[in-house]
Amino acid sequence: MPLVAEPGATSRLREGRAALQAAPAAERARSLHAAANATRRRNLEMIGKAGQGHVGGDFSATDILTVLYFAVLNIDPEQPEWPERDRFVQSKGHSSGALYATLARAGFFSEAELDSYMEPLSALNGHPNRRKVPGVETNTGPLGHGVPVAVGAALAAKLDGSMRRTFVLTGDGELQEGSNWEAALSAAQYGLDGLTLIVDRNRFQQGAATEDTAGLEPLADKWAAFGFAVRHVDGHDHEALYQALSSGPVEQGKPTCLIADTLKGKGVSFIEDRVEWHHKVPTAEQITAALQELV
Amino acid sequence: MTTATATPELHDCRKAFAQTLIELAEHDPRTVAVCNDSVGSSNLKDFGARFPGQLVNVGIAEQTMVGAGAGLANGGRIPYVCAAAPFLTGRALEQIKADVAYSRTNVKLCSMSPGFAYGQLGPTHHGVEDLAWLRTLPELTVLVPSGPAETREALLWAHEHDGPVYLRVGRTKVPETEPYVPFAAGRAARLRDGDDLTVVCAGTTVPTALEAADKLAASGVQARVLNLSTIKPLDQDAVLAAARETGRIITIEEHNIHGGLGSAVAETVVAHRPVPMRLLGVGDEFTPTGSAAFLSQYFGITVEGVLRAADDLLESSGSEAVPS
Numbered sequence: 001m002p003l004v005a006e007p008g009a010t011s012r013l014r015e016g017r018a019a020l021q022a023a024p025a026a027e028r029a030r031s032l033h034a035a036a037n038a039t040r041r042r043n044l045e046m047i048g049k050a051g052q053g054h055v056g057g058d059f060s061a062t063d064i065l066t067v068l069y070f071a072v073l074n075i076d077p078e079q080p081e082w083p084e085r086d087r088f089v090q091s092k093g094h095s096s097g098a099l100y101a102t103l104a105r106a107g108f109f110s111e112a113e114l115d116s117y118m119e120p121l122s123a124l125n126g127h128p129n130r131r132k133v134p135g136v137e138t139n140t141g142p143l144g145h146g147v148p149v150a151v152g153a154a155l156a157a158k159l160d161g162s163m164r165r166t167f168v169l170t171g172d173g174e175l176q177e178g179s180n181w182e183a184a185l186s187a188a189q190y191g192l193d194g195l196t197l198i199v200d201r202n203r204f205q206q207g208a209a210t211e212d213t214a215g216l217e218p219l220a221d222k223w224a225a226f227g228f229a230v231r232h233v234d235g236h237d238h239e240a241l242y243q244a245l246s247s248g249p250v251e252q253g254k255p256t257c258l259i260a261d262t263l264k265g266k267g268v269s270f271i272e273d274r275v276e277w278h279h280k281v282p283t284a285e286q287i288t289a290a291l292q293e294l295v
Numbered sequence: 296m297t298t299a300t301a302t303p304e305l306h307d308c309r310k311a312f313a314q315t316l317i318e319l320a321e322h323d324p325r326t327v328a329v330c331n332d333s334v335g336s337s338n339l340k341d342f343g344a345r346f347p348g349q350l351v352n353v354g355i356a357e358q359t360m361v362g363a364g365a366g367l368a369n370g371g372r373i374p375y376v377c378a379a380a381p382f383l384t385g386r387a388l389e390q391i392k393a394d395v396a397y398s399r400t401n402v403k404l405c406s407m408s409p410g411f412a413y414g415q416l417g418p419t420h421h422g423v424e425d426l427a428w429l430r431t432l433p434e435l436t437v438l439v440p441s442g443p444a445e446t447r448e449a450l451l452w453a454h455e456h457d458g459p460v461y462l463r464v465g466r467t468k469v470p471e472t473e474p475y476v477p478f479a480a481g482r483a484a485r486l487r488d489g490d491d492l493t494v495v496c497a498g499t500t501v502p503t504a505l506e507a508a509d510k511l512a513a514s515g516v517q518a519r520v521l522n523l524s525t526i527k528p529l530d531q532d533a534v535l536a537a538a539r540e541t542g543r544i545i546t547i548e549e550h551n552i553h554g555g556l557g558s559a560v561a562e563t564v565v566a567h568r569p570v571p572m573r574l575l576g577v578g579d580e581f582t583p584t585g586s587a588a589f590l591s592q593y594f595g596i597t598v599e600g601v602l603r604a605a606d607d608l609l610e611s612s613g614s615e616a617v618p619s
Contacts, residue, residue: 083371130398137369139398142389148359149394152366152374159327159348160370179390182356186363189354 009107091146144177173205188227193249235260305468311443380422410549427554448478489517507601
């Protein structure tokens with residue numbers, strides 16, 4: 001059975017977004033924090049049931065996904081291919097658990113479907129498939145694919161004279177792929193100020209720190225040198241994320257790069273900021289303990 | 296059937312491609328061309344002059360060229376991603392797999408100057424692996440048209456087809472295919488009738504196969520010629536009818552014999568109707584220095600190559616291989 005939105009999903013999402021946008025900052029932050037941790041809890045259950053997953057990268061990206069999907073993106077779960085939707089491309093495809101839990105929470109499909117995560121023939125593969133999961137824009141998994149696709153999507157919007165925006169979320173380790181930097185040249189060349197690139201800067205790749213592997217610093221300088229308007233943001237500060245993501249381009253005529261400083265495994269004391277939790281699977285006892293922390 | 300006495304006019308199929316792409320853009324504003332600095336070699340200068348906003352040159356960056364093509368398709372455009380065959384398919388193979396085929400985006404991959412077209416520039420510039428690489432990708436239609444008219448019709452079909460297409464666009468000059476059978480996606484065209492053996496060809500090898508068939512006919516051997524311009528999905532009915540009705544198959548391709556047209560035919564034949572075959576194409580070696588014509592000679596992708604293979608099949612398989 002194909003995954004589909006439940007009736008009313010679009011209006012629920014849009015009303016929720018309008019309420020968040022109108023709310024005082026503190027209330028908005030509280031609400032987004034609660035949503036993010038609810039997503040983390042669901043994500044952790046999925047990983048526990050599947051016995052597989054990438055909890056570290058899921059949790060470093062969850063706050064970014066939550067702010068985008070519930071407070072920023074102009075999207076339509078009931079018409080996931082609505083032409084004028086904002087595009088969100090998750091280049092770090094291994095963080096599929098966070099993406100699926102967020103999409104279900106946003107109403108693209110039923111939360112019950114999340115129980116099939118990585119089961120045989122499930123739509124919810126270990127890396128996202130746009131042909132099976134509504135809301136996914138492009139199939140990722142191999143790293144360094146999202147930015148070129150987002151550049152094309154942003155270019156299409158520009159050719160159309162449309163104000164729809166394009167966001168792409170990359171891991172930091174994956175910036176070692178040269179394809180990102182090729183695409184960065186084109187983004188600058190075409191002046192794609194409708195494009196916002198978010199780096200989930202948790203400082204770890206699968207087995208070690210990025211700086212001990214193929215160092216990325218000075219990362220902000222690199223993006224600036226490639227023609228992006230660069231800002232740092234605390235990737236777990238919901239209000240800071242909201243302000244950074246909901247405002248227009250930082251600089252007219254330039255694509256934006258937000259370096260979101262994050263912690264791998266954010267939210268669980270014994271997982272947070274530990275490289276060994278890239279794709280380690282928590283035990284039942286650890287899940288119970290983690291769920292109590294994610295409030 | 297008469298053999299032409301006058302030298303036929305020869306065509307670079309990129310010209311028909313470029314003219315047709317301009318027509319498509321005139322009628323459909325979704326049309327965009329995406330290239331890797333190959334504005335000249337992909338013959339996109341006129342297109343760019345007519346539709347400057349619809350020519351996207353990402354520079355020498357094939358991964359971004361294909362990925363951005365997928366993104367443009369995501370935005371409702373119909374991108375024609377144009378680059379020399381070896382760089383389009385070799386450098387950007389994973390983007391073709393993940394962003395185009397697996398994501399099933401409406402991207403048209405236009406592979407310029409395939410085969411030996413770059414002659415003396417050497418194996419790095421030859422496109423003789425593309426069909427093997429791309430034939431393994433689900434969702435992707437693989438087309439190898441033979442002359443300007445078929446190139447044009449294949450392109451028109453690709454525009455209407457909602458899904459990813461790989462299209463070889465030949466640079467090596469070829470005559471217009473005679474008799475011309477209109478392009479039909481997924482259907483092999485029978486260009487000559489015959490019951491003694493079948494020659495399966497595509498692209499630049501079509502005129503070679505036709506000339507060989509004429510020579511065989513003069514010596515009393517009736518060769519069927521199948522133009523397999525759709526490599527994938529394969530026209531199984533035509534191939535199996537050839538196996539059943541002619542009992543011997545020769546394939547000829549400007550490509551490596553491991554994984555290309557010959558392999559595609561053999562996979563079907565061996566599973567359903569095994570008959571003796573000979574595969575003409577590049578063997579397990581990198582091409583030496585030489586022009587496209589020299590390299591065709593070197594690998595026996597020639598009229599003489601077909602005649603030798605026919606002799607070999609007729610002698611070694613004898614009458615016992617011919618079905619009753």
